[in-house]
Amino acid sequence: MAIYEIKGGTPLQGEVTISGAKNAAVAILPAAVLVSGKCRVENVPDISDVHILLDILKDIGAEITEEAPGTFVLDCTNITSTQPKPELVCQMRASYYLMGALLSRFGKAHVALPGGCNFASRPIDQHIKGFRALGAKVEETEDYVNLTTDENGLCGRRVSLDVVSVGATVNIILAATLAPGQTVIENAAKEPHIVDLANFLNTMGARISGAGTDTIKVRGVEQLHGGSYAIIPDQIEAGTYLAAVAAAGGNVLVKNVIPKHMECITSKLQEMGVKINDYDDAIRIRSDGRLHGTTVKTSPYPGFPTDMQAQICVCMAVAEGVSRLTENVYETRFFGYCTELQEMGADILINGKTALVTGRESLHGADVSAHDLRAGAALIIAGLAATGTTLLRNVHFVERGYEHIVEKLTALGASISRLEE
Ligand code: EPU
Numbered sequence: 010m011a012i013y014e015i016k017g018g019t020p021l022q023g024e025v026t027i028s029g030a031k032n033a034a035v036a037i038l039p040a041a042v043l044v045s046g047k048c049r050v051e052n053v054p055d056i057s058d059v060h061i062l063l064d065i066l067k068d069i070g071a072e073i074t075e076e077a078p079g080t081f082v083l084d085c086t087n088i089t090s091t092q093p094k095p096e097l098v099c100q101m102r103a104s105y106y107l108m109g110a111l112l113s114r115f116g117k118a119h120v121a122l123p124g125g126c127n128f129a130s131r132p133i134d135q136h137i138k139g140f141r142a143l144g145a146k147v148e149e150t151e152d153y154v155n156l157t158t159d160e161n162g163l164c165g166r167r168v169s170l171d172v173v174s175v176g177a178t179v180n181i182i183l184a185a186t187l188a189p190g191q192t193v194i195e196n197a198a199k200e201p202h203i204v205d206l207a208n209f210l211n212t213m214g215a216r217i218s219g220a221g222t223d224t225i226k227v228r229g230v231e232q233l234h235g236g237s238y239a240i241i242p243d244q245i246e247a248g249t250y251l252a253a254v255a256a257a258g259g260n261v262l263v264k265n266v267i268p269k270h271m272e273c274i275t276s277k278l279q280e281m282g283v284k285i286n287d288y289d290d291a292i293r294i295r296s297d298g299r300l301h302g303t304t305v306k307t308s309p310y311p312g313f314p315t316d317m318q319a320q321i322c323v324c325m326a327v328a329e330g331v332s333r334l335t336e337n338v339y340e341t342r343f344f345g346y347c348t349e350l351q352e353m354g355a356d357i358l359i360n361g362k363t364a365l366v367t368g369r370e371s372l373h374g375a376d377v378s379a380h381d382l383r384a385g386a387a388l389i390i391a392g393l394a395a396t397g398t399t400l401l402r403n404v405h406f407v408e409r410g411y412e413h414i415v416e417k418l419t420a421l422g423a424s425i426s427r428l429e430e
Contacts, residue, residue, distance in 0.1 A: 015392030035103035046235030109183030165190030258298030302330035319387030
């Protein structure tokens with residue numbers, strides 16, 4: 010088992026380049042199943058969730074070559090199986106996008122229930138509602154979802170989501186792409202990775218409009234063709250480095266970002282006292298590590314992302330005064346990291362979906378464990394801002410979603426090493 014050893018107290022300096030967006034990549038790679046022909050995808054992050062997805066796709070018959078680091082050519086023309094291996098599927102969350110993709114292309118799919126970060130109950134009833142609305146017959150067991158269609162196949166319909174769900178929006182877009190007629194998704198998610206998926210599919214010949222708004226229209230096409238596409242930069246990875254500089258102090262140019270996607274995060278960090286300068290595709294952040302408390306409420310895009318909740322909590326833990334952090338997407342997400350942060354000296358009081366965080370002058374190093382991806386990222390930030398040495402265990406969670414994080418932080422002057430126990 011690998012662990013990270015972090016010696017805190019050094020401000021971060023220099024430049025960091027943000028990788029392709031995890032949550033876009035894990036939607037776009039399964040979407041390649043819909044394409045007859047070769048699609049070339051650039052800016053694919055080198056993270057374990059992507060490696061698992063590529064293994065799943067190869068196993069069902071996709072031909073995949075890595076043209077250059079982060080650039081893959083996928084040819085899914087000859088996919089033979091609609092039953093991806095359950096032992097791979099259950100290792101990650103986004104494997105459930107194979108349901109929508111296989112259903113759309115083959116009219117059937119038999120997919121195990123997904124795994125992934127387990128910080129809350131993560132139902133898929135809205136995905137199922139969408140598949141049923143488009144005409145699929147859905148059988149659910151404790152472990153599997155079995156999707157079939159009758160001789161008429163799928164057909165475009167109106168689907169109104171009961172909750173704003175990224176996963177359900179992606180899965181319904183995938184299912185609708187090759188379904189005759191028009192599908193209208195109402196109350197759709199608006200995250201940048203939804204827009205990226207739609208742009209990818211449109212590049213390959215799909216007819217999707219409205220992505221980035223709460224009404225997405227998909228006019229089904231007979232087939233998609235090959236093409237080339239580059240994934241957008243990762244909003245949350247960028248936000249994580251910004252939060253690290255805010256908490257540990259320093260002066261860093263965060264390169265390869267879309268500043269517009271970052272506004273919900275940078276505006277909060279500015280409220281906390283850091284200096285931000287936006288450029289066309291970069292953001293400079295300067296912080297002396299002395300932050301003011303603030304109020305944050307998570308919500309779907311363009312609100313403050315739940316995937317930044319843990320990282321901003323660390324900033325609050327070292328900020329002057331009392332901060333209020335309310336989680337509106339996954340109520341139980343605090344439990345993945347607050348106990349660990351408390352072991353490092355943080356003063357956090359959780360009451361239902363709100364945490365009251367009373368800032369401390371500093372945190373201290375401790376022996377802690379990551380319980381999910383963003384919790385792990387937050388504990389790294391805490392370790393960087395703390396005095397003394399932090400040992401972070403279960404780093405496989407972090408490596409699910411952060412490309413080369415040890416190397417990137419080391420290049421910024423942090424003292425962080427990956428050790429094998
Ligand atoms: N929900 C339902 N029913 C559904 C689907 C969702 O009730 O069928 C509820 C969830 O319980 C939650 C809310 O709707 O309260 C939003 O869930 P959503 O479906 O948007 O989450 P997801 O698609 O499972 C994606 C990201 C998560 C991120 C959330 C919210 C991927 C692969 N995962 O998950 O990312 O937290 O959206 O933005 O895109 C991460 O990157 O660390 C991560 C967990």
